[in-house]
Amino acid sequence: xxxxxxxxxxxxxxxxxxxxxxxxxxxxxxxxxxxxxxxxxxxxxxxxxxxxxxxxxxxxxxxxxxxxxxxxxxxxxxxxxxxxxxxxxxxxxxxxxxxxxxxxxxxxxxxxxxxxxxxxxxxxxxxxxxxxxxxxxxxxxxxxxxxxxxxxxxxxxxxxxxxxxxxxxxxxxxxxxxxxxxxxxxxxxxxxxxxxxxxxxxxxxxxxxxxxxxxxxxxxxxxxxxxxxxxxxxxxxxxxxxxxxxxxxxxxxxxxxxxxxxxxxxxxxxxxxxxxxxxxxxxxxxxxxxxxxxxxxxxxxxxxxxxxxxxxxxxxxxxxxxxxxxxxxxxxxxxxxxxxxxxxxxxxxxxxxxxxxxxxxxxxxxxxxxxxxxxxxxxxxxxxxxxxxxxxxxxxxxxxxxxxxxxxxxxxxxxxxxxxxxxxxxxxxxxxxxxxxxxxxxxxxxxxxxxxxxxxxxxxxxxxxxxxxxxxxxxxx
Amino acid sequence: xxxxxxxxxxxxxxxxxxxxxxxxxxxxxxxxxxxxxxxxxxxxxxxxxxxxxxxxxxxxxxxxxxxxxxxxxxxxxxxxxxxxxxxxxxxxxxxxxxxxxxxxxxxxxxxxxxxxxxxxxxxxxxxxxxxxxxxxxxxxxxxxxxxxxxxxxxxxxxxxxxxxxxxxxxxxxxxxxxxxxxxxxxxxxxxxxxxxxxxxxxxxxxxxxxxxxxxxxxxxxxxxxxxxxxxxxxxxxxxxxxxxxxxxxxxxxxxxxxxxxxxxxxxxxxxxxxxxxxxxxxxxxxxxxxxxxxxxxxxxxxxxxxxxxxxxxxxxxxxxxxxxxxxxxxxxxxxxxxxxxxxxxxxxxxxxxxxxxxxxxxxxxxxxxxxxxxxxxxxxxxxxxxxxxxxxxxxxxxxxxxxxxxxxxxxxxxxxxxxxxxxxxxxxxxxxxxxxxxxxxxxxxxxxxxxxxxxxxxxxxxxxxxxxxxxxxxxxx
Numbered sequence: 001x002x003x004x005x006x007x008x009x010x011x012x013x014x015x016x017x018x019x020x021x022x023x024x025x026x027x028x029x030x031x032x033x034x035x036x037x038x039x040x041x042x043x044x045x046x047x048x049x050x051x052x053x054x055x056x057x058x059x060x061x062x063x064x065x066x067x068x069x070x071x072x073x074x075x076x077x078x079x080x081x082x083x084x085x086x087x088x089x090x091x092x093x094x095x096x097x098x099x100x101x102x103x104x105x106x107x108x109x110x111x112x113x114x115x116x117x118x119x120x121x122x123x124x125x126x127x128x129x130x131x132x133x134x135x136x137x138x139x140x141x142x143x144x145x146x147x148x149x150x151x152x153x154x155x156x157x158x159x160x161x162x163x164x165x166x167x168x169x170x171x172x173x174x175x176x177x178x179x180x181x182x183x184x185x186x187x188x189x190x191x192x193x194x195x196x197x198x199x200x201x202x203x204x205x206x207x208x209x210x211x212x213x214x215x216x217x218x219x220x221x222x223x224x225x226x227x228x229x230x231x232x233x234x235x236x237x238x239x240x241x242x243x244x245x246x247x248x249x250x251x252x253x254x255x256x257x258x259x260x261x262x263x264x265x266x267x268x269x270x271x272x273x274x275x276x277x278x279x280x281x282x283x284x285x286x287x288x289x290x291x292x293x294x295x296x297x298x299x300x301x302x303x304x305x306x307x308x309x310x311x312x313x314x315x316x317x318x319x320x321x322x323x324x325x326x327x328x329x330x331x332x333x334x335x336x337x338x339x340x341x342x343x344x345x346x347x348x349x350x351x352x353x354x355x356x357x358x359x360x361x362x363x364x365x366x367x368x369x370x371x372x373x374x375x376x377x378x379x380x381x382x383x384x385x386x387x388x389x390x391x392x393x394x395x396x397x398x399x400x401x402x403x404x405x406x407x408x409x410x411x412x413x414x415x416x417x418x419x420x421x422x423x424x425x426x427x428x429x430x431x432x433x434x435x436x437x438x439x440x441x442x443x444x445x446x447x448x449x450x451x452x453x454x455x456x457x458x459x460x461x462x463x464x465x466x467x468x469x470x471x472x473x474x475x476x477x
Numbered sequence: 478x479x480x481x482x483x484x485x486x487x488x489x490x491x492x493x494x495x496x497x498x499x500x501x502x503x504x505x506x507x508x509x510x511x512x513x514x515x516x517x518x519x520x521x522x523x524x525x526x527x528x529x530x531x532x533x534x535x536x537x538x539x540x541x542x543x544x545x546x547x548x549x550x551x552x553x554x555x556x557x558x559x560x561x562x563x564x565x566x567x568x569x570x571x572x573x574x575x576x577x578x579x580x581x582x583x584x585x586x587x588x589x590x591x592x593x594x595x596x597x598x599x600x601x602x603x604x605x606x607x608x609x610x611x612x613x614x615x616x617x618x619x620x621x622x623x624x625x626x627x628x629x630x631x632x633x634x635x636x637x638x639x640x641x642x643x644x645x646x647x648x649x650x651x652x653x654x655x656x657x658x659x660x661x662x663x664x665x666x667x668x669x670x671x672x673x674x675x676x677x678x679x680x681x682x683x684x685x686x687x688x689x690x691x692x693x694x695x696x697x698x699x700x701x702x703x704x705x706x707x708x709x710x711x712x713x714x715x716x717x718x719x720x721x722x723x724x725x726x727x728x729x730x731x732x733x734x735x736x737x738x739x740x741x742x743x744x745x746x747x748x749x750x751x752x753x754x755x756x757x758x759x760x761x762x763x764x765x766x767x768x769x770x771x772x773x774x775x776x777x778x779x780x781x782x783x784x785x786x787x788x789x790x791x792x793x794x795x796x797x798x799x800x801x802x803x804x805x806x807x808x809x810x811x812x813x814x815x816x817x818x819x820x821x822x823x824x825x826x827x828x829x830x831x832x833x834x835x836x837x838x839x840x841x842x843x844x845x846x847x848x849x850x851x852x853x854x855x856x857x858x859x860x861x862x863x864x865x866x867x868x869x870x871x872x873x874x875x876x877x878x879x880x881x882x883x884x885x886x887x888x889x890x891x892x893x894x895x896x897x898x899x900x901x902x903x904x905x906x907x908x909x910x911x912x913x914x915x916x917x918x919x920x921x922x923x924x925x926x927x928x929x930x931x932x933x934x935x936x937x938x939x940x941x942x943x944x945x946x947x948x949x950x951x952x953x954x
Contacts, residue, residue, distance in 0.1 A: 029874065050516045063734075065635075083826065091913060103585075106826045106827040106838075107694070107825075107827070109824030110786065111825045111826060113825070114828075152870075154870055162926060166792075167792075168791055168792025168795070169791075170790035170791060170792040170793055170795070170837075171790075171792030171793070172792075173792075173869075173870070173901070174792070174869065176866065176905065177869050177870055177904050180904075181904075181905070181906055219792070220625075221795060239839070245796075247792065247795035247799065248795050248798060248799065249799050249803070250798060250799045250802035250803055250808075251802060251808075252798035252801065252802045252807075252808030252832070252833070253795050253796070253798040253799035254787075255486070255798070255808075255810060255831055255832070256791070256794040256795040256829060256831070256833050256835070257795045259686065259791075259794075259829040259830075259831055260791035260792065260794060260829060260835070280596070282801070284799070284800075284932075285796060285800065285930065285931065285932050286796070287779060287930055287932070304938045309729075311649075313645075313647035314587075314645055314646075314649070314733070314736075314737035315643075315644075315645025315646070315647040315648030315649075315651070315724065315737065316647055316651075316697070316731040316732045316734040317736075317737060318645070318724035318725050318730050318737055319648070319722075319730070319762060319763070320722055321727060321729035321730040321732070321733045322724065322725065322729070322730035322761070323761075323762065325727035325728060325729045326726075326727055326761070331727075331728075331729030332733075333732060336598070348584075348590070349560065349582075349583045349584030349588060349593075350583040350584070350615075352733060353735040353736075354727070354732055354733070354736050355729070355732070356733050358733070358736075358737070360647075361583075361657050383848045389485070390647060390651065392650075392651065392654050392655070393629075393631055393650070393654055395718050397506065404611050407675065409725060411658060420702075421599055425651070425763075426656070426905070426931065427654050427655065427657075427658075428530060428903070428905065429658055429906065429914060430911040430915075431912050433905060433906070433907050433910040434907040434911075437905075437907050440905075451764065452905065453764055454762065455761075455764070466539075
């Protein structure tokens with residue numbers, strides 16, 4: 001019987017060798033190939049063993065017909081064998097010193113039929129008897145760039161401070177990919193599915209004490225042990241920032257969750273109140289989740305709610321001011337003295353010099369806009385700045401100017417400017433995205449937060465500020 | 478003194494000749510060139526006259542040094558002369574039979590200084606004295622594909638049933654471009670700015686009686702005559718579907734509106750109650766506006782709130798069901814009999830066969846998914862279907878399958894299927910957008926509504942249904 005403390009999970013994220021059981025030999029496009037392709041792409045350093053009754057060779061690596069044929073001990077197993085073969089695999093693993101098995105395959109309790117539930121109970125029982133820890137079944141397992149483990153070839157190879165525990169494999173990839181181009185990187189990510197052995201509480205306890213992780217994301221459909229999870233959440237929330245997306249909060253969503261990971265979802269009210277009480281940021285979609293991670297990574301130093309909005313477009317100025325104030329942020333008018341200073345080099349016709357500041361007519365003169373940003377940034381009346389740019393259908397010549405603006409901002413020492421976020425409005429067409437994408441990448445690689453709409457920026461920044469105010473308030477009392 | 482009825486506006490949208498006063502001669506990149514470039518791109522059929530004191534030639538067209546030098550009468554004038562030269566231009570126009578002048582230039586009442594306000598009052602006075610109608614100042618004027626008038630080269634050349642009246646030029650282009658690739662086309666679009674003569678009520682009355690227009694969009698910062706506007710809105714709402722984005726509903730937004738178009742914005746509460754009372758759909762961003770237009774164009778026949786959600790991904794299934802039920806739509810479970818019929822050809826492991834229906838494991842077999850869609854579509858328990866597809870980071874081979882699914886759906890006669898909307902989740906990177914964009918275009922050109930997130934689809938469909946229920950309710954009582 002293994003100890004169930006969080007330290008015991010460390011080996012799962014740093015295995016010395018990995019066996020892929022059930023990988024297809026014939027079809028390179030088959031989904032069971034994704035694990036091998038990813039481990040090779042990430043250059044996993046330990047030995048890789050492949051197992052399939054057909055034998056043969058894949059990408060120059062020998063395929064063993066039986067698990068028992070592997071000549072060495074194996075540390076970690078990724079299994080894509082059919083559900084009914086899963087229990088037998090654990091028995092074999094027990095003779096090879098295996099510490100953990102990740103069962104990817106579906107067809108267990110989530111299908112809502114007796115045979116699946118029986119098989120899953122059998123796995124849990126075998127885990128307890130053999131001491132082999134199980135991730136899953138019905139999940140994508142571990143992505144840990146630090147140990148070169150991944151389940152998709154296109155995930156970033158660099159590590160970052162965000163840990164993510166997700167009951168859904170699809171939503172795991174969905175979140176990672178949504179923030180990749182916006183500069184967010186991960187420490188450890190676990191897609192854990194039906195959780196017949198290791199569950200959300202195990203992984204949460206582990207990430208709470210993981211020094212590499214400062215932000216924890218959670219996508220949860222149902223919990224296995226409410227009391228333990230609440231304790232784990234309380235402890236984690238004291239030490240890390242937590243963002244939670246609860247799936248299955250409606251009747252339809254809960255029905256989907258039951259069929260997806262065999263989960264009982266629990267009421268929305270309970271989750272709302274738990275998050276509020278513990279200072280956990282609750283989100284309702286992957287898009288919102290992505291915006292929150294971007295904000296926590298690159299905008300967490302906005303010390304208050306007062307924002308200066310600077311950008312291009314009169315109509316945009318009106319709408320962004322509405323969005324920010326509707327979200328509970330403040331857009332204070334600039335002083336007459338500052339207005340006069342900016343007017344010295346800025347014509348008023350076609351521009352708005354209040355707050356928002358619409359610099360439409362002078363966007364072609366980046367040095368003037370930079371001077372304006374500098375003046376506004378010195379002002380004690382605001383806590384942070386937003387630069388908003390409508391980049392739908394801009395000519396390439398304008399993109400050059402936009403790059404100059406960012407280059408100029410980045411050239412100023414960080415201390416000279418208040419925190420700045422970028423909102424770019426883009427059109428989702430190939431020629432437009434091709435033009436704007438390098439700009440987004442430049443901002444992101446310079447740790448500037450990038451958002452794609454006024455509403456998403458305002459909402460995410462407000463949620464982070466509200467969380468910080470709550471935590472600060474708790475500390476003060 | 479001209480009559481101020483809406484019929485008198487018809488000539489503005491179908492001018493027989495256009496003069497461009499103030500166009501730059503030297504710099505082809507200058508913003509004053511956009512009107513000529515657009516009229517040439519759209520192949521405007523009447524004579525085009527160019528006026529600039531420098532004289533010369535632009536793109537093979539003679540430039541007159543003075544307006545008076547134009548040998549013929551002129552029907553319509555687009556002016557980019559500086560604010561202080563605007564009154565003089567009207568005097569000249571009065572001798573040339575001009576019906577209307579669109580003043581693009583800024584620098585009038587919106588700058589909040591005496592000189593600008595005085596100039597604008599002078600324009601209004603000259604309009605009354607000469608009978609020449611004025612659009613603007615400080616706006617982009619008219620886009621009317623039917624008469625080949627446009628102020629941007631990239632707007633669609635085909636007409637459609639959506640009229641749009643917008644106080645902001647930037648938001649005008651912003652909305653048109655957001656719905657272009659999603660299949661929405663326009664009848665008449667007016668960017669009207671400071672409205673010193675023709676205002677929102679004139680254009681609203683005109684579009685309300687325009688047979689080409691069935692949907693009216695409004696972006697308004699402030700209104701000139703509240704009583705008249707309310708009457709115009711009431712009349713228009715009886716005959717057309719209206720979507721309203723009110724800019725300047727917060728203190729910061731109202732300050733921006735005052736500086737943008739010299740408008741006094743009015744309180745949020747009044748606008749909310751007016752919209753509710755008249756069955757007008759109120760939106761709060763251009764993104765939401767775009768989703769509403771797509772829904773009104775291609776999804777207005779969803780006769781009720783019961784939806785079947787079919788697509789790929791267990792986690793996506795949970796989240797889309799939550800979004801739709803949170804938005805007030807209903808996701809009823811399918812019957813056991815239907816489930817059995819689908820199970821005859823669909824394995825249950827890795828799929829969800831309830832509602833939502835997650836077809837993940839069989840997405841590679843389009844004919845099976847089509848059969849499932851067909852079975853669900855016959856069911857009287859639902860009013861419409863959503864097909865949701867996570868197309869972030871799909872290989873091209875999968876895009877081929879996705880095209881086959883849509884081709885199959887389109888091949889069925891429309892009557893065989895209930896209304897269907899498509900939700901595609903995409904990653905905003907050049908290589909991904911390039912893959913997915915042809916698919917979006919195929920759907921849009923076949924009049925299938927396309928959305929880019931679960932939340933935006935659920936929200937827009939709910940707002941249209943709520944509006945229809947309200948209007949139906951009013952008719953029944």
